[in-house]
Amino acid sequence: MKTLIADADQVLVSMLAYVLGRHGHDVSTASDGMQALHRWHTEQPELALIDAALPVVDGLALCRQIRQRSSALVILFGQRGDEHEYVQCYEAGADDCIVKPFSVRRLLLRIDSLLRRMNGLPMAEGEAGRGRLVVGDLVIDPGAFEAFKNRTRLHLTRLEFRILYRLARSVGTLVEAQHLADYAWQSATGGDIRLLKTHISHLRQKLEEAGGMPIYIRAIPRTGYILTPAAAAPAPADPGHPSAWPQTEAQPGGNPDATAVPAPLDNIVASPAEQRA
Numbered sequence: 001m002k003t004l005i006a007d008a009d010q011v012l013v014s015m016l017a018y019v020l021g022r023h024g025h026d027v028s029t030a031s032d033g034m035q036a037l038h039r040w041h042t043e044q045p046e047l048a049l050i051d052a053a054l055p056v057v058d059g060l061a062l063c064r065q066i067r068q069r070s071s072a073l074v075i076l077f078g079q080r081g082d083e084h085e086y087v088q089c090y091e092a093g094a095d096d097c098i099v100k101p102f103s104v105r106r107l108l109l110r111i112d113s114l115l116r117r118m119n120g121l122p123m124a125e126g127e128a129g130r131g132r133l134v135v136g137d138l139v140i141d142p143g144a145f146e147a148f149k150n151r152t153r154l155h156l157t158r159l160e161f162r163i164l165y166r167l168a169r170s171v172g173t174l175v176e177a178q179h180l181a182d183y184a185w186q187s188a189t190g191g192d193i194r195l196l197k198t199h200i201s202h203l204r205q206k207l208e209e210a211g212g213m214p215i216y217i218r219a220i221p222r223t224g225y226i227l228t229p230a231a232a233a234p235a236p237a238d239p240g241h242p243s244a245w246p247q248t249e250a251q252p253g254g255n256p257d258a259t260a261v262p263a264p265l266d267n268i269v270a271s272p273a274e275q276r277a
Contacts, residue, residue, distance in 0.1 A: 002026045002045040006036035006062070007077065008055055016049065019104050033057025040066060047111065051077040052089060052097075060092040067093030071145075071155055073114050075107075083194065090198050095157050114158065133168045136213040136229040140165050150212025159184045159199050160206075167217065167227035176224040200225060 003025040007013050010031065017027045028043055030036035033054040040048070040062075048066060052059035063074050076089045081099035089097035096110055133140040139148045142165055147154045156164065162184040167175055181191025184199070200217055207215050214230040 001047055002028070002043060003047045003049065004028050004030065004036065004039055004043070004045040005049045006030040006033070006039075006054055006059070007049075007051040008032065008053075009051070015104070016107070019108070023108065031055075033059065033062045036062055037065065044070075045072065047073045047075075049075050049077070049107075052085070053079055060088060063089075063092040063094055067155055067157070069155070071157075073111075073158075075110065075114070077102075087195065087198055090157075090159075090195055091202070093157055093202075095159070133165065135168050135171050135227065136215055138168070138207070138213075138215055138229075140168050149207055149210035149215070152210045154206050154210060156203075156206065157199075160203055162186070163196070163199055164203055164227075167225060171227050171229065174220060174224050174226050180225060 001024065003020055005013050005016050005020070005027060006029070007016075008031050013029050013031070017029055020027050025047070028039050028045065030039050034056045036048075036050065036054065037057060039045075048063075050059040050062055054062065059076055063076060066072065066074060074094050075096045075098060076092070076094040078085045078089060078097050078099040085099075086097055095114055098107060098110055133142075137150050141147070145158075145161060147156060147161060147164060163180060166180055166183045177193050177196060178191070181193050181196045183191070184196070185191035200219070204217050207217075216228045216230075218226045218228050220226065
């Protein structure tokens, strides 16, 4: 596996390059963000280990640039280990964040865990063998770990992909937040509901930027989330059916008893502001 290690600490870089090389990785290194970005463009690694505090171009900015063009694995090295730092790393598009100092064994285990999710066990319960899911112009292929919206590939992290896939499996139906987090993280210790909101926000942005048919992720406070596609235009109704009758609205100074015929409930879709609640 082609692996990029980007860190200003040359002792750490040399040690990681040696250990990862012994584990079958084809390693390249960089000591600052600009050099790392150049190596990324020329070598196209499948895994990047990046210090969030890189000089010249910091690791968070580098991760964002990588994520715009690739779905490769990215692990960021943090400094503090507080919630704000974790949120920053995941917002930048990292698949994982590990805080310095860390043991090489721990890093290897984190890499192996991500690789199992990506390759051997991309979904839970053998779901890689399931067929594609189609919701409007959103197409999700669990076998290839790919999602397309409006014929445009979505560059998703592994967590984002699993969140979107789980919601799409239950389109129009509530998925409880804790269940969704547990499914996405696939960890023995369970998922992190606090960070789930961040990943949901990223998904909303990427779905909106892809254009096409609006697809909303509605939040039900203290409960969970619902994936809701925009309602399709209703089919022409029978002229004798009440749904085909002309609607009237009360006008200022007009008949106060004149009211509009209510639209069918199936055609009511949450506004963007409501679905982001």
